[in-house]
Amino acid sequence: MSRKKTPKSKGGSAPATSALPATHGSRPVRPGTARPGPDAPPNGPPQPGRSSLGGGGDFYDVAFKVMLVGDSGVGKTCLLVRFKDGAFLAGTFISTVGIDFRIWDTAGQERFRSVTHAYYRDAHALLLLYDITNKASFDSIQAWLTEIQEYAQHDVVLMLLGNKVDSAQERVVKREDGEKLAKEYGLPFMETSAKTGLNVDLAFMAIAKELKQRCMKAPSEPRFQLHDYVKREGRGASCCKP
């Protein structure tokens, strides 16, 4: 997959959540750490001449709200930073349709949990992380899934990630255990490393592809298979290349 540096935002400093200013034609994806209220509108500003997919305005862009969730310390912020600093390219599939991809980095600490709930409601996708060097974070996954079931949309795109796979010496959660849990809940699963970048772009890309196809797939197009894509494209922990 080719990569390009994401252009800097024009028009002054953008809030952490924001999308790039709209441009006609190709529009790069720019992930951000979102911090406005939970009811922030999912779509960017209206763009004259662009078709609306979000309902209401005369514009083309669609913003997806993606959240990173999981226990404190599993690496949510690092994963997002790794993704951003990896000069993420919109990828052809996004730049041609003009999708905004906003990422909300949440706090894993228990005391912030009630705040986080409020943000689930309009999330389109959730990346649920545990730390492969921390058994408690893995054990929490079921509780996270219960919360997600309770607060998120029933059709939210969900992916399970076992992070810190670079720390092989400290591993306490086997890859197979992650796979088993994911299978049990019917979730796509990957092991990642925010440190080396292993599978980081892939995780976000897979989510983006799934979201894009949900709203833009032509009836004749074959359905994007998220599970298969992740299985096919995911790299093993032993691989040194991100």
Ligand SMILES: Nc1nc2c(ncn2[C@@H]2O[C@H](COP(=O)(O)OP(=O)(O)OP(=O)(O)O)[C@@H](O)[C@H]2O)c(=O)[nH]1
């Ligand atoms: N070795 C290794 N360390 C990581 C990785 N990702 C994160 N860390 C470390 O784990 C610690 C916690 O990372 P954060 O990204 O702040 O964790 P968080 O999930 O955002 O935590 P909260 O914001 O408290 O919910 C930091 O010391 C990171 O350096 C990784 O992939 N590999």
Ligand SMILES: [Mg+2]
């Ligand atoms: Mg954090």
